[in-house]
Amino acid sequence: MSDDHRSVVRRTPYPSSVSQPVVTPLSPSVVYRSVDADELDGHYEGRLTGYSYAREGHPNADVLAAKLAWLEGLTDSEPIGVVTSSGMAALSSVVLGLLRHGDRIVVGSQLYGRSLRLLGTDLARFGVETMMVDPGDRNAIAAAVDTSTTMVLVEVVSNPTLRVADVEALADRCRHHGALLVVDNTFTTPRMFRPFAHGADIVIHSVTKLLAGHADVTLGYAAARNPDLQASLGEAAVTWGLTPSPFDCWLAERGLHTFELRYDRAEQTAAALADALAQLDGVVRVLYPGRADHPDRDRADRLFGSRTGTVVSLELTGGRDDVNAFLRAAPSIAFAPTLGDVATTISHPASSSHRGVDPGERAQLGITEGLLRISVGIEDEELLIAELEEAVAAVASGAGSRISP
Numbered sequence: 523m524s525d526d527h528r529s530v531v532r533r534t535p536y537p538s539s540v541s542q543p544v545v546t547p548l549s550p551s552v553v554y555r556s557v558d559a560d561e562l563d564g565h566y567e568g569r570l571t572g573y574s575y576a577r578e579g580h581p582n583a584d585v586l587a588a589k590l591a592w593l594e595g596l597t598d599s600e601p602i603g604v605v606t607s608s609g610m611a612a613l614s615s616v617v618l619g620l621l622r623h624g625d626r627i628v629v630g631s632q633l634y635g636r637s638l639r640l641l642g643t644d645l646a647r648f649g650v651e652t653m654m655v656d657p658g659d660r661n662a663i664a665a666a667v668d669t670s671t672t673m674v675l676v677e678v679v680s681n682p683t684l685r686v687a688d689v690e691a692l693a694d695r696c697r698h699h700g701a702l703l704v705v706d707n708t709f710t711t712p713r714m715f716r717p718f719a720h721g722a723d724i725v726i727h728s729v730t731k732l733l734a735g736h737a738d739v740t741l742g743y744a745a746a747r748n749p750d751l752q753a754s755l756g757e758a759a760v761t762w763g764l765t766p767s768p769f770d771c772w773l774a775e776r777g778l779h780t781f782e783l784r785y786d787r788a789e790q791t792a793a794a795l796a797d798a799l800a801q802l803d804g805v806v807r808v809l810y811p812g813r814a815d816h817p818d819r820d821r822a823d824r825l826f827g828s829r830t831g832t833v834v835s836l837e838l839t840g841g842r843d844d845v846n847a848f849l850r851a852a853p854s855i856a857f858a859p860t861l862g863d864v865a866t867t868i869s870h871p872a873s874s875s876h877r878g879v880d881p882g883e884r885a886q887l888g889i890t891e892g893l894l895r896i897s898v899g900i901e902d903e904e905l906l907i908a909e910l911e912e913a914v915a916a917v918a919s920g921a922g923s924r925i926s927p
């Protein structure tokens with residue numbers, strides 16, 4: 523055959539090397555070849571380790587899963603969890619892998635909006651009954667969780683009011699009645715709280731937020747300590763098509779390398795910002811788990827030790843006009859409904875995450891028109907605080923409304 527007819531689509535073996543790259547290689551391959559059918563048998567039967575098809579698993583997902591498992595305190599003898607294509611896909615893997623028609627579940631009343639929709643509305647179509655509970659109310663927990671409960675799902679710190687769940691009571695009740703405790707640890711991250719050490723059976727994450735940390739990748743993670751539970755939710759992720767792309771995993775791994783640094787910096791700034799804002803005229807209240815006036819002070823100390831989080835909520839005196847003026851007076855801070863980015867972002871729950879909640883219920887949750895949530899990034903602390911202080915002052919003096927967007 524002449525060179526002209528040689529196809530470039532030949533299967534050149536990947537170069538073998540005695541040295542290893544220090545950065546995880548990106549493996550976009552969808553399929554993996556085996557030497558023969560016996561080897562493939564060995565792989566499917568679990569005698570040989572390897573990959574076959576990317577939806578079923580690939581090296582970039584496994585490297586990321588192993589790092590997340592380590593952060594959550596799982597040991598080498600425990601499963602490493604599964605990386606999913608989003609935080610919602612992580613929740614879906616748990617639901618699809620572990621629940622069945624007729625199950626009764628109990629969920630925190632202040633979950634992430636889409637999680638509430640999935641668990642509170644969509645699951646009903648599949649015959650799963652969902653009950654909401656205030657996860658900070660010990661009596662309500664005792665009344666809601668009983669022997670008929672299959673699963674309890676909560677976030678540790680509520681969004682945007684930053685109330686702390688009574689994880690001890692929840693874990694106790696779940697253990698006693700044989701219900702699985704699932705904790706969405708997105709907001710808190712393993713730097714602040716490790717749910718497995720407090721009795722959780724399953725931990726889920728939106729890796730999109732602080733863990734990946736750069737607002738450029740959507741990913742999730744779901745881990746169960748028990749290998750059978752992990753197998754069920756892992757299989758569900760593969761079957762229902764909830765597994766991630768190699769490039770997203772690669773990006774998230776890169777982001778994760780600086781997670782601890784980013785977290786610590788943002789937390790330190792958040793604590794200083796909370797104290798600075800609380801001094802200002804025009805601010806009704808500041809909600810921050812690190813402040814002495816936080817309503818769940820003792821519980822936060824017990825669960826989080828010295829950790830206080832990277833999110834600060836504040837309530838301005840006025841309504842929508844003052845909120846708009848405040849946002850326009852802080853032009854370098856993105857008004858965007860996310861959290862955990864390297865850059866500080868501000869969100870307005872009444873018009874974003876909680877716009878679908880009726881105003882009466884919103885008021886009951888403490889989510890007023892003047893409430894803003896600040897997800898603190900890694901910017902220079904002094905500059906950030908100065909900009910936000912000036913924005914509050916601009917509103918208080920009425921100047922804010924004169925600043926054009």
Ligand SMILES: *Cc1c(COP(=O)(O)O)cnc(C)c1O
Nearest residue numbers: 608609610634708709728730741
């Ligand atoms: C963002 C978020 C989710 C959903 O994650 P996605 O990656 O956007 O699908 C779930 N739970 C919490 C607490 C979140 O903040």
